[in-house]
Amino acid sequence: MVIKILGSGCxxxxxxxxxxxxxxxxxxxxxxxxxxxxxxxIMKYGxxxxxxxxxxxxxxxxGKVLTVEEVKKIxxx
Amino acid sequence: xxxxxxxxxxxxxxxxxxxxxxxxxxxALNFFVFDTIKxxxxxxxxxxxxxxxxxxxxxxxxxxxxxxxxxxTFIGHILAAMLGIVTPFCSCSAVPLFIGFVEAGVPLxxxxxxxxxxxxxxxxxxxxxxGMFGIxxxxxxxxSGEIIAxxxxxxxxxxxxxxxxxxxxYEVKIDAENIDIPNPTIxxxxxxxxxxxxxxxxxxxxxxxxxxxxxxxxxxWIPTGALAKYAGKDNPFAVFVAVAFGIPLYxxxxxxxxxxxxxxxxxxxMGTALSFMMAVTALSVPEMILLRRVLxxxxxxxxxxxxxxxxVFTGYLFNMIL
Numbered sequence: 001m002v003i004k005i006l007g008s009g010c011x012x013x014x015x016x017x018x019x020x021x022x023x024x025x026x027x028x029x030x031x032x033x034x035x036x037x038x039x040x041x042i043m044k045y046g047x048x049x050x051x052x053x054x055x056x057x058x059x060x061x062x063g064k065v066l067t068v069e070e071v072k073k074i075x076x077x
Numbered sequence: 078x079x080x081x082x083x084x085x086x087x088x089x090x091x092x093x094x095x096x097x098x099x100x101x102x103x104x105a106l107n108f109f110v111f112d113t114i115k116x117x118x119x120x121x122x123x124x125x126x127x128x129x130x131x132x133x134x135x136x137x138x139x140x141x142x143x144x145x146x147x148x149x150t151f152i153g154h155i156l157a158a159m160l161g162i163v164t165p166f167c168s169c170s171a172v173p174l175f176i177g178f179v180e181a182g183v184p185l186x187x188x189x190x191x192x193x194x195x196x197x198x199x200x201x202x203x204x205x206x207x208g209m210f211g212i213x214x215x216x217x218x219x220x221s222g223e224i225i226a227x228x229x230x231x232x233x234x235x236x237x238x239x240x241x242x243x244x245x246x247y248e249v250k251i252d253a254e255n256i257d258i259p260n261p262t263i264x265x266x267x268x269x270x271x272x273x274x275x276x277x278x279x280x281x282x283x284x285x286x287x288x289x290x291x292x293x294x295x296x297x298w299i300p301t302g303a304l305a306k307y308a309g310k311d312n313p314f315a316v317f318v319a320v321a322f323g324i325p326l327y328x329x330x331x332x333x334x335x336x337x338x339x340x341x342x343x344x345x346x347m348g349t350a351l352s353f354m355m356a357v358t359a360l361s362v363p364e365m366i367l368l369r370r371v372l373x374x375x376x377x378x379x380x381x382x383x384x385x386x387x388x389v390f391t392g393y394l395f396n397m398i399l
Binding site for chain 1: 137140170174177249250269276371
Protein backbone atom coordinates (compact mmCIF):
# COMPACT_ATOMS: atom_id res chain seq x y z
CA MET A 1 0.00 0.00 0.00
CA VAL A 2 1.29 3.46 -0.88
CA ILE A 3 -0.09 6.39 1.04
CA LYS A 4 0.55 9.91 -0.14
CA ILE A 5 0.08 13.06 1.91
CA LEU A 6 -0.42 16.04 -0.37
CA GLY A 7 0.42 19.44 1.04
CA SER A 8 2.86 22.29 0.85
CA GLY A 9 4.47 21.50 4.19
CA CYS A 10 2.28 23.61 6.44
CA UNK A 11 1.39 22.64 10.00
CA UNK A 12 -1.84 20.94 8.93
CA UNK A 13 -0.02 18.63 6.54
CA UNK A 14 2.45 17.55 9.22
CA UNK A 15 -0.43 16.84 11.56
CA UNK A 16 -2.13 14.66 8.96
CA UNK A 17 1.11 12.77 8.34
CA UNK A 18 1.48 12.18 12.06
CA UNK A 19 -2.10 10.94 12.42
CA UNK A 20 -1.75 8.67 9.41
CA UNK A 21 1.41 7.07 10.77
CA UNK A 22 -0.27 6.57 14.11
CA UNK A 23 -3.27 4.95 12.45
CA UNK A 24 -1.02 2.60 10.48
CA UNK A 25 0.81 1.66 13.62
CA UNK A 26 -2.36 0.95 15.55
CA UNK A 27 -3.76 -1.16 12.71
CA UNK A 28 -0.37 -2.78 12.22
CA UNK A 29 -0.44 -2.16 8.49
CA UNK A 30 2.78 -1.92 6.54
CA UNK A 31 2.63 0.94 4.08
CA UNK A 32 4.89 3.42 2.43
CA UNK A 33 4.06 6.98 3.42
CA UNK A 34 5.14 9.56 0.85
CA UNK A 35 4.88 13.31 1.25
CA UNK A 36 4.10 15.22 -1.93
CA UNK A 37 5.00 18.89 -1.65
CA UNK A 38 5.37 19.84 -5.31
CA UNK A 39 2.31 21.80 -6.42
CA UNK A 40 2.47 20.40 -9.94
CA UNK A 41 2.17 16.90 -8.51
CA ILE A 42 -0.50 17.90 -6.01
CA MET A 43 -2.64 19.52 -8.67
CA LYS A 44 -2.59 16.37 -10.80
CA TYR A 45 -4.95 14.86 -8.29
CA GLY A 46 -7.36 17.76 -8.73
CA UNK A 47 -6.94 18.73 -5.10
CA UNK A 48 -7.41 22.43 -4.38
CA UNK A 49 -7.43 22.26 -0.63
CA UNK A 50 -4.59 20.75 1.30
CA UNK A 51 -3.83 18.55 3.10
CA UNK A 52 -5.09 15.56 1.14
CA UNK A 53 -4.82 11.84 1.75
CA UNK A 54 -4.22 9.57 -1.25
CA UNK A 55 -4.32 5.80 -0.85
CA UNK A 56 -3.04 3.79 -3.80
CA UNK A 57 -3.51 6.77 -6.11
CA UNK A 58 -7.10 7.40 -5.03
CA UNK A 59 -7.97 10.67 -3.30
CA UNK A 60 -9.70 9.70 -0.08
CA UNK A 61 -9.96 13.06 1.65
CA UNK A 62 -8.89 16.64 1.16
CA GLY A 63 -9.05 20.01 2.84
CA LYS A 64 -9.25 18.39 6.23
CA VAL A 65 -6.91 17.21 8.94
CA LEU A 66 -8.25 13.75 9.60
CA THR A 67 -8.08 12.39 13.12
CA VAL A 68 -6.37 9.06 13.79
CA GLU A 69 -9.80 7.44 14.03
CA GLU A 70 -10.91 8.87 10.68
CA VAL A 71 -7.74 7.65 8.95
CA LYS A 72 -8.30 4.19 10.43
CA LYS A 73 -11.82 4.10 9.03
CA ILE A 74 -10.53 5.00 5.57
CA UNK A 75 -7.74 2.43 5.69
CA UNK A 76 -10.10 -0.32 6.76
CA UNK A 77 -12.30 0.55 3.79
CA UNK B 78 -25.86 40.01 26.39
CA UNK B 79 -22.53 40.69 28.08
CA UNK B 80 -23.64 42.49 31.26
CA UNK B 81 -22.94 39.39 33.30
CA UNK B 82 -19.38 39.32 31.95
CA UNK B 83 -18.89 42.91 33.08
CA UNK B 84 -20.28 42.06 36.52
CA UNK B 85 -17.92 39.10 36.73
CA UNK B 86 -14.91 41.21 35.68
CA UNK B 87 -15.81 43.91 38.24
CA UNK B 88 -16.20 41.32 40.99
CA UNK B 89 -12.95 39.51 40.12
CA UNK B 90 -10.76 42.60 39.81
CA UNK B 91 -12.24 44.93 42.44
CA UNK B 92 -13.50 42.47 45.08
CA UNK B 93 -11.30 39.38 44.78
CA UNK B 94 -8.02 41.01 43.75
CA UNK B 95 -8.84 44.17 45.74
CA UNK B 96 -7.44 46.48 43.09
CA UNK B 97 -8.80 50.01 43.25
CA UNK B 98 -11.35 50.84 40.57
CA UNK B 99 -9.72 54.17 39.79
CA UNK B 100 -6.19 52.78 39.41
CA UNK B 101 -4.59 52.26 36.01
CA UNK B 102 -3.90 48.63 36.79
CA UNK B 103 -7.49 48.02 37.87
CA UNK B 104 -8.87 49.56 34.71
CA ALA B 105 -6.45 47.60 32.50
CA LEU B 106 -7.09 44.30 34.24
CA ASN B 107 -10.84 44.79 34.19
CA PHE B 108 -10.68 45.45 30.44
CA PHE B 109 -8.54 42.35 29.94
CA VAL B 110 -10.87 40.01 31.84
CA PHE B 111 -14.00 41.43 30.23
CA ASP B 112 -12.68 41.44 26.68
CA THR B 113 -11.10 38.02 26.91
CA ILE B 114 -14.35 36.36 27.96
CA LYS B 115 -16.48 38.38 25.57
CA UNK B 116 -14.24 37.87 22.54
CA UNK B 117 -13.81 34.14 23.05
CA UNK B 118 -17.57 33.69 23.35
CA UNK B 119 -18.09 35.71 20.18
CA UNK B 120 -15.34 33.79 18.38
CA UNK B 121 -16.84 30.45 19.28
CA UNK B 122 -20.29 31.40 17.98
CA UNK B 123 -19.01 33.19 14.88
CA UNK B 124 -16.50 30.60 13.74
CA UNK B 125 -18.86 27.71 14.29
CA UNK B 126 -21.74 29.32 12.39
CA UNK B 127 -19.57 30.47 9.51
CA UNK B 128 -17.77 27.16 9.14
CA UNK B 129 -21.11 25.41 8.91
CA UNK B 130 -22.41 27.82 6.25
CA UNK B 131 -19.17 27.58 4.32
CA UNK B 132 -19.33 23.81 4.12
CA UNK B 133 -21.93 24.37 1.39
CA UNK B 134 -19.51 26.39 -0.77
CA UNK B 135 -16.39 24.29 -1.38
CA UNK B 136 -13.75 25.90 -3.64
CA UNK B 137 -14.25 23.13 -6.19
CA UNK B 138 -17.76 24.46 -6.74
CA UNK B 139 -16.51 28.05 -6.88
CA UNK B 140 -13.99 27.05 -9.53
CA UNK B 141 -16.71 25.48 -11.68
CA UNK B 142 -18.99 28.52 -11.34
CA UNK B 143 -16.21 30.96 -12.24
CA UNK B 144 -15.01 28.84 -15.16
CA UNK B 145 -18.50 28.97 -16.64
CA UNK B 146 -18.64 32.75 -16.28
CA UNK B 147 -15.35 33.43 -18.07
CA UNK B 148 -17.02 35.10 -21.06
CA UNK B 149 -18.68 37.80 -19.04
CA THR B 150 -15.89 39.05 -16.88
CA PHE B 151 -17.52 41.95 -15.05
CA ILE B 152 -20.10 39.60 -13.57
CA GLY B 153 -17.20 37.21 -13.06
CA HIS B 154 -15.36 39.76 -10.91
CA ILE B 155 -18.40 40.44 -8.75
CA LEU B 156 -19.09 36.74 -8.37
CA ALA B 157 -15.44 36.02 -7.56
CA ALA B 158 -15.35 38.74 -4.91
CA MET B 159 -18.56 37.44 -3.33
CA LEU B 160 -17.42 33.83 -3.39
CA GLY B 161 -14.22 35.03 -1.76
CA ILE B 162 -16.21 35.68 1.43
CA VAL B 163 -17.95 32.33 1.69
CA THR B 164 -15.36 29.97 0.25
CA PRO B 165 -13.17 28.52 2.97
CA PHE B 166 -9.70 29.84 2.52
CA CYS B 167 -6.53 29.22 4.38
CA SER B 168 -3.39 30.88 3.13
CA CYS B 169 -1.76 27.47 2.73
CA SER B 170 -4.39 26.70 0.09
CA ALA B 171 -3.82 29.91 -1.84
CA VAL B 172 -1.44 28.29 -4.29
CA PRO B 173 -3.48 25.21 -5.22
CA LEU B 174 -6.57 27.40 -5.53
CA PHE B 175 -4.74 29.80 -7.82
CA ILE B 176 -3.47 26.99 -10.05
CA GLY B 177 -6.87 25.31 -10.03
CA PHE B 178 -8.63 28.49 -11.16
CA VAL B 179 -6.11 29.22 -13.92
CA GLU B 180 -6.28 25.63 -15.12
CA ALA B 181 -10.06 25.85 -15.35
CA GLY B 182 -9.71 28.88 -17.64
CA VAL B 183 -10.80 31.49 -15.10
CA PRO B 184 -9.26 34.79 -16.31
CA LEU B 185 -6.32 36.10 -14.29
CA UNK B 186 -8.15 39.27 -13.21
CA UNK B 187 -11.16 37.31 -11.95
CA UNK B 188 -8.85 34.93 -10.09
CA UNK B 189 -7.30 37.96 -8.41
CA UNK B 190 -10.68 39.38 -7.45
CA UNK B 191 -11.18 36.12 -5.57
CA UNK B 192 -7.66 36.01 -4.12
CA UNK B 193 -7.99 39.55 -2.81
CA UNK B 194 -11.51 39.23 -1.41
CA UNK B 195 -10.80 35.99 0.43
CA UNK B 196 -8.31 37.33 2.98
CA UNK B 197 -9.48 40.95 2.81
CA UNK B 198 -13.06 40.29 3.88
CA UNK B 199 -12.21 38.04 6.75
CA UNK B 200 -15.29 36.36 8.16
CA UNK B 201 -13.96 36.27 11.72
CA UNK B 202 -13.20 39.98 11.52
CA UNK B 203 -16.65 40.59 10.11
CA UNK B 204 -18.35 38.78 12.96
CA UNK B 205 -16.26 40.50 15.60
CA UNK B 206 -16.80 43.94 14.07
CA UNK B 207 -20.53 43.27 14.12
CA GLY B 208 -20.36 42.08 17.72
CA MET B 209 -18.28 45.01 18.94
CA PHE B 210 -19.13 48.00 16.74
CA GLY B 211 -22.51 47.16 15.27
CA ILE B 212 -23.96 46.47 11.86
CA UNK B 213 -22.95 49.75 10.19
CA UNK B 214 -19.21 49.33 10.61
CA UNK B 215 -19.45 45.65 9.68
CA UNK B 216 -21.29 46.49 6.45
CA UNK B 217 -18.87 49.22 5.44
CA UNK B 218 -16.02 46.77 6.06
CA UNK B 219 -17.57 44.15 3.74
CA UNK B 220 -18.49 46.65 1.03
CA SER B 221 -15.11 48.34 0.91
CA GLY B 222 -13.31 44.98 0.85
CA GLU B 223 -15.51 43.78 -1.98
CA ILE B 224 -15.04 46.96 -4.00
CA ILE B 225 -11.24 46.79 -3.59
CA ALA B 226 -11.31 43.15 -4.74
CA UNK B 227 -13.47 43.88 -7.78
CA UNK B 228 -11.60 47.01 -8.90
CA UNK B 229 -8.13 45.54 -8.27
CA UNK B 230 -9.10 42.39 -10.18
CA UNK B 231 -10.36 44.44 -13.14
CA UNK B 232 -7.13 46.50 -13.18
CA UNK B 233 -4.91 43.42 -13.01
CA UNK B 234 -6.99 41.83 -15.78
CA UNK B 235 -6.63 44.90 -18.00
CA UNK B 236 -2.85 45.10 -17.53
CA UNK B 237 -2.34 41.78 -19.33
CA UNK B 238 0.03 40.26 -16.80
CA UNK B 239 -0.41 36.61 -17.76
CA UNK B 240 3.28 36.32 -18.63
CA UNK B 241 4.23 37.15 -15.03
CA UNK B 242 2.62 34.02 -13.71
CA UNK B 243 5.22 31.29 -13.14
CA UNK B 244 5.40 29.21 -16.33
CA UNK B 245 4.77 25.84 -14.74
CA UNK B 246 1.29 26.99 -13.69
CA TYR B 247 0.18 26.82 -17.32
CA GLU B 248 1.64 23.34 -17.71
CA VAL B 249 -0.48 21.86 -14.97
CA LYS B 250 -3.19 19.63 -16.28
CA ILE B 251 -5.64 18.22 -13.84
CA ASP B 252 -5.74 14.73 -15.32
CA ALA B 253 -9.10 13.44 -14.40
CA GLU B 254 -11.70 15.19 -12.38
CA ASN B 255 -11.70 11.92 -10.56
CA ILE B 256 -12.38 13.28 -7.13
CA ASP B 257 -15.92 14.06 -6.20
CA ILE B 258 -17.10 17.15 -4.43
CA PRO B 259 -18.04 15.64 -1.09
CA ASN B 260 -21.61 15.94 0.03
CA PRO B 261 -21.66 15.32 3.76
CA THR B 262 -24.82 14.94 5.79
CA ILE B 263 -25.94 17.77 8.07
CA UNK B 264 -24.72 15.79 11.06
CA UNK B 265 -21.27 15.37 9.51
CA UNK B 266 -21.17 19.08 8.66
CA UNK B 267 -22.02 20.02 12.23
CA UNK B 268 -19.35 17.68 13.55
CA UNK B 269 -16.70 18.85 11.06
CA UNK B 270 -17.51 22.48 11.87
CA UNK B 271 -16.98 21.80 15.54
CA UNK B 272 -13.62 20.12 14.89
CA UNK B 273 -12.57 23.03 12.68
CA UNK B 274 -13.68 25.62 15.25
CA UNK B 275 -11.67 23.88 17.96
CA UNK B 276 -8.57 23.70 15.76
CA UNK B 277 -8.83 27.31 14.68
CA UNK B 278 -9.28 28.64 18.21
CA UNK B 279 -6.32 26.56 19.32
CA UNK B 280 -4.31 28.19 16.55
CA UNK B 281 -5.34 31.81 17.08
CA UNK B 282 -5.91 32.12 20.81
CA UNK B 283 -2.43 33.44 21.46
CA UNK B 284 -2.87 36.28 18.94
CA UNK B 285 -6.17 37.14 20.59
CA UNK B 286 -4.74 37.19 24.11
CA UNK B 287 -1.75 39.30 23.03
CA UNK B 288 -4.09 41.69 21.21
CA UNK B 289 -6.34 42.03 24.27
CA UNK B 290 -3.34 42.43 26.58
CA UNK B 291 -2.01 45.34 24.51
CA UNK B 292 -5.56 46.71 24.41
CA UNK B 293 -5.80 46.39 28.20
CA UNK B 294 -2.52 48.21 28.66
CA UNK B 295 -3.74 51.03 26.42
CA UNK B 296 -7.01 51.08 28.32
CA UNK B 297 -5.25 51.65 31.62
CA TRP B 298 -2.45 53.97 30.63
CA ILE B 299 -3.49 55.89 27.53
CA PRO B 300 -6.22 58.43 28.28
CA THR B 301 -9.24 58.68 26.02
CA GLY B 302 -8.50 60.89 23.04
CA ALA B 303 -4.76 61.12 23.74
CA LEU B 304 -3.79 60.00 20.24
CA ALA B 305 -6.29 62.25 18.49
CA LYS B 306 -3.78 64.94 17.70
CA TYR B 307 -1.42 62.41 16.07
CA ALA B 308 -3.77 60.03 14.33
CA GLY B 309 -7.11 61.80 14.28
CA LYS B 310 -9.00 62.79 11.17
CA ASP B 311 -6.94 65.92 10.74
CA ASN B 312 -3.67 64.18 10.09
CA PRO B 313 -3.62 63.41 6.36
CA PHE B 314 -0.72 60.97 6.67
CA ALA B 315 -2.16 58.85 9.49
CA VAL B 316 -3.80 56.26 7.22
CA PHE B 317 -0.67 55.91 5.16
CA VAL B 318 1.51 55.36 8.21
CA ALA B 319 -0.99 52.89 9.70
CA VAL B 320 -0.96 50.77 6.54
CA ALA B 321 2.84 50.86 6.26
CA PHE B 322 3.05 49.66 9.87
CA GLY B 323 0.39 47.01 9.37
CA ILE B 324 1.77 45.20 6.31
CA PRO B 325 4.85 43.60 7.96
CA LEU B 326 2.86 42.74 11.09
CA TYR B 327 1.16 39.41 11.00
CA UNK B 328 -1.71 38.45 13.22
CA UNK B 329 -5.07 36.88 12.97
CA UNK B 330 -7.91 39.38 12.55
CA UNK B 331 -9.25 38.23 15.90
CA UNK B 332 -6.10 39.57 17.51
CA UNK B 333 -6.30 43.00 15.89
CA UNK B 334 -9.89 43.90 16.64
CA UNK B 335 -9.44 44.42 20.40
CA UNK B 336 -6.72 46.85 19.36
CA UNK B 337 -8.97 48.59 16.86
CA UNK B 338 -11.51 49.28 19.57
CA UNK B 339 -8.83 50.68 21.89
CA UNK B 340 -7.16 52.72 19.15
CA UNK B 341 -10.46 54.40 18.34
CA UNK B 342 -11.11 55.12 22.03
CA UNK B 343 -7.67 56.70 22.27
CA UNK B 344 -8.58 59.05 19.45
CA UNK B 345 -7.37 57.30 16.31
CA UNK B 346 -9.93 57.83 13.53
CA MET B 347 -12.06 54.77 12.72
CA GLY B 348 -10.88 54.61 9.10
CA THR B 349 -7.26 54.75 10.16
CA ALA B 350 -7.73 51.96 12.70
CA LEU B 351 -9.62 49.80 10.21
CA SER B 352 -7.06 50.26 7.46
CA PHE B 353 -4.41 49.19 9.97
CA MET B 354 -6.43 46.04 10.63
CA MET B 355 -6.91 45.33 6.92
CA ALA B 356 -3.19 45.76 6.26
CA VAL B 357 -2.32 43.35 9.05
CA THR B 358 -4.77 40.69 7.91
CA ALA B 359 -4.88 40.99 4.11
CA LEU B 360 -1.21 41.51 3.35
CA SER B 361 1.10 39.26 5.28
CA VAL B 362 4.64 38.07 4.69
CA PRO B 363 3.83 34.34 5.00
CA GLU B 364 1.15 34.68 2.34
CA MET B 365 3.52 36.59 0.04
CA ILE B 366 6.10 33.82 0.33
CA LEU B 367 3.47 31.30 -0.72
CA LEU B 368 2.15 33.41 -3.58
CA ARG B 369 5.71 33.92 -4.83
CA ARG B 370 5.60 30.26 -5.85
CA VAL B 371 3.04 31.04 -8.54
CA LEU B 372 3.66 34.72 -9.24
CA UNK B 373 6.84 36.23 -10.66
CA UNK B 374 8.23 39.08 -8.52
CA UNK B 375 6.80 41.78 -10.76
CA UNK B 376 3.22 40.52 -10.52
CA UNK B 377 3.59 39.97 -6.78
CA UNK B 378 4.77 43.57 -6.41
CA UNK B 379 1.85 44.84 -8.50
CA UNK B 380 -0.55 42.79 -6.36
CA UNK B 381 0.83 44.20 -3.09
CA UNK B 382 0.81 47.76 -4.47
CA UNK B 383 -2.76 47.63 -5.74
CA UNK B 384 -4.14 46.07 -2.56
CA UNK B 385 -2.10 48.51 -0.45
CA UNK B 386 -3.49 51.50 -2.34
CA UNK B 387 -6.97 50.02 -2.00
CA UNK B 388 -6.63 49.78 1.77
CA VAL B 389 -5.26 53.32 2.09
CA PHE B 390 -8.16 54.54 -0.03
CA THR B 391 -10.67 52.72 2.19
CA GLY B 392 -9.12 54.30 5.27
CA TYR B 393 -9.62 57.80 3.89
CA LEU B 394 -13.13 56.93 2.72
CA PHE B 395 -14.11 55.74 6.22
CA ASN B 396 -12.59 58.81 7.81
CA MET B 397 -14.61 61.00 5.48
CA ILE B 398 -18.00 59.36 5.97
CA LEU B 399 -17.87 58.41 9.65
